[in-house]
Amino acid sequence: MSRPRPKYLNLIQIRLPLPGVVSILHRVSGAALFLLLPFLLALFELSLESPRTFGFFKSLASHWSVKLILTGVVWAYLHHLCAGIRHLALDLDYGTELAMARASSWAVLAVSVALTLVVGALIW
Amino acid sequence: MVKRQVVGAHYGLRDWLAQRVTAVIMIVYTVIILSTLAGLPQMDYWQWKVLWHTPLVRFASVLFMASLLLHAWIGVRNIFMDYIKDPALRLTLYVLVIAALFWYAVWFVQILWGL
Numbered sequence: 001m002s003r004p005r006p007k008y009l010n011l012i013q014i015r016l017p018l019p020g021v022v023s024i025l026h027r028v029s030g031a032a033l034f035l036l037l038p039f040l041l042a043l044f045e046l047s048l049e050s051p052r053t054f055g056f057f058k059s060l061a062s063h064w065s066v067k068l069i070l071t072g073v074v075w076a077y078l079h080h081l082c083a084g085i086r087h088l089a090l091d092l093d094y095g096t097e098l099a100m101a102r103a104s105s106w107a108v109l110a111v112s113v114a115l116t117l118v119v120g121a122l123i124w
Numbered sequence: 125m126v127k128r129q130v131v132g133a134h135y136g137l138r139d140w141l142a143q144r145v146t147a148v149i150m151i152v153y154t155v156i157i158l159s160t161l162a163g164l165p166q167m168d169y170w171q172w173k174v175l176w177h178t179p180l181v182r183f184a185s186v187l188f189m190a191s192l193l194l195h196a197w198i199g200v201r202n203i204f205m206d207y208i209k210d211p212a213l214r215l216t217l218y219v220l221v222i223a224a225l226f227w228y229a230v231w232f233v234q235i236l237w238g239l
Contacts, residue, residue, distance in 0.1 A: 031199075
């Protein structure tokens with residue numbers, strides 16, 4: 001006889017397991033990177049067009065608000081990359097047991113945040 | 125009866141594989157370009173310009189952009205397939221995303237070749 005289990009499909013009540021958190025952040029970071037692409041391309045263009053626009057790029061990129069956004073972009077890129085590597089491992093059947101899946105989820109979160117802090121320290 | 129939508133999923137395996145191959149290309153590119161940047165003696169305009177005018181960097185960057193294009197298309201399309209139920213709206217969004225990605229790719233090549 002099956003036990004009645006509580007089902008919470010309400011996003012506020014739902015308790016997402018850790019791999020689920022990594023998974024939704026993979027999607028969110030990917031979508032954010034896609035939406036920010038034109039702004040990143042504009043910055044890249046500014047940096048290469050001429051010495052004058054390079055100077056403007058540098059002054060723009062040294063403003064704290066732009067630095068904050070760029071740090072966010074770096075986190076999104078790194079989280080997406082780390083979660084992607086985890087995905088590739090899962091596809092090859094590495095780390096599919098529950099304990100390993102949880103440990104690798106922690107690793108993805110920790111490594112991407114740690115690398116973001118390193119990059120943040122470099123640009124700040 | 126199987127109800128197929130023109131904007132439904134019936135191309136799974138090829139895209140699944142493409143998503144992974146493009147991911148690996150972008151990981152390799154990211155590591156190489158970051159180590160190259162770290163190896164620059166200083167960061168001024170001319171160093172920066174010379175780096176992006178190196179033929180190998182240009183070639184690798186275009187390969188990266190092509191991978192990004194395909195990878196982003198598959199990813200964004202999957203998000204729309206999950207959340208956008210109306211076929212007409214979904215198709216409209218697909219067209220907009222494809223147009224945007226092509227624009228970005230052309231723009232990127234123009235930046236690299238200084239047009």
